[in-house]
Amino acid sequence: TYVVTDACIRCKYMDCVEVCPVDCFYEGENMLVINPSECIDCGVCEPECPAEAILPDTENGLEQWLELNAKYSAEWPNLTSKKDSPADADDFKDQEGKFEKYFS
Numbered sequence: 001t002y003v004v005t006d007a008c009i010r011c012k013y014m015d016c017v018e019v020c021p022v023d024c025f026y027e028g029e030n031m032l033v034i035n036p037s038e039c040i041d042c043g044v045c046e047p048e049c050p051a052e053a054i055l056p057d058t059e060n061g062l063e064q065w066l067e068l069n070a071k072y073s074a075e076w077p078n079l080t081s082k083k084d085s086p087a088d089a090d091d092f093k094d095q096e097g098k099f100e101k102y103f104s
């Protein structure tokens, strides 16, 4: 599966949503997550994200994000089409420590 990481927080560009063939993105207040049991591993979302927030879970050190994606995709609403990203999204791109500061 692919997972959304903390780089998405407060950016929410949503280009990923547009390209996913199985609509497996779920929307929280500050970030999106992927439902790992629905993702078919096609990989098309990864290069679409301007924040480079999406990674394959085969990369090292992503256990925390896999867990978070699984947990919240069961709680948050499904998102099937792109909406406007936050007006200040670019201010948060490439910021470190967004999970601690802004996740909700």
Ligand code: SF4
Binding pocket: 002, 019, 020, 021, 022, 023, 024, 025, 034, 038, 039, 040, 041, 042, 043, 044, 045, 046
């Ligand atoms: Fe959707 Fe493919 Fe990305 Fe999985 S890898 S979330 S199926 S676009």
Ligand code: F3S
Binding pocket: 004, 007, 008, 009, 011, 012, 013, 014, 015, 016, 017, 032, 048, 049, 050, 051, 052, 053, 054
């Ligand atoms: Fe987030 Fe990137 Fe999608 S910032 S909403 S994972 S395009």
